[in-house]
Amino acid sequence: MGVFSKIFGGNKTSQAEDADYIETVLKHSEDAPLGVSDQNVIYAGYNELGGYYYLQTYVIGRLNTKTKTGATLLVDGEGYNLSLKSDMDEIESDPVDIFKGNATRIDFEIEKDTVEKIKRSTIKSITLNIKKNTFVFKPIAKIKEENEQ
Numbered sequence: 001m002g003v004f005s006k007i008f009g010g011n012k013t014s015q016a017e018d019a020d021y022i023e024t025v026l027k028h029s030e031d032a033p034l035g036v037s038d039q040n041v042i043y044a045g046y047n048e049l050g051g052y053y054y055l056q057t058y059v060i061g062r063l064n065t066k067t068k069t070g071a072t073l074l075v076d077g078e079g080y081n082l083s084l085k086s087d088m089d090e091i092e093s094d095p096v097d098i099f100k101g102n103a104t105r106i107d108f109e110i111e112k113d114t115v116e117k118i119k120r121s122t123i124k125s126i127t128l129n130i131k132k133n134t135f136v137f138k139p140i141a142k143i144k145e146e147n148e149q
Helices: 012-027 112-117 140-148
Strands: 040-049 052-061 071-077 080-085 094-096 101-110 123-130 133-137
Touching (some): 101 112
Antiparallel strands (some): 040 052, 052 101
16 A cells, blocks of 8 residues: 555545555656645745746646636745745646646745745645645655654
8 A cells, every 4th residue: 555545534445545546646756746645746846037936836636626716835844834825826737647637737926035944854734725625735754754653
């Protein structure tokens, strides 16, 4: 099953299916994810364009959305809490056939000094609010720590 099985709720069948699905998504990427939820993986990187900074995220998995109201990203870290708003209100998922899921790109506005605060090692959780849905991601390092206890 894998290290992700303990974070999923629900019955054991769906729990095992979710864990296997996440492991399938992770196998198809060379990059380290920022966090994982029950059916999605979030990847992130910073970009600067014309003096403005963006946190570019990709949510890969079962999230399938189309909205014109944007999204918010809440980052809970050791000694800081950040609330970031998406830079565009229109967001749409694109199908990814390799693992029967979707890829959703969302860019968030961020200040330069805030970029320097966020470190993978200090993130406790990441919450994505889009439409009326909430997705809570935990860093893989935190999941492995919980599984070892």
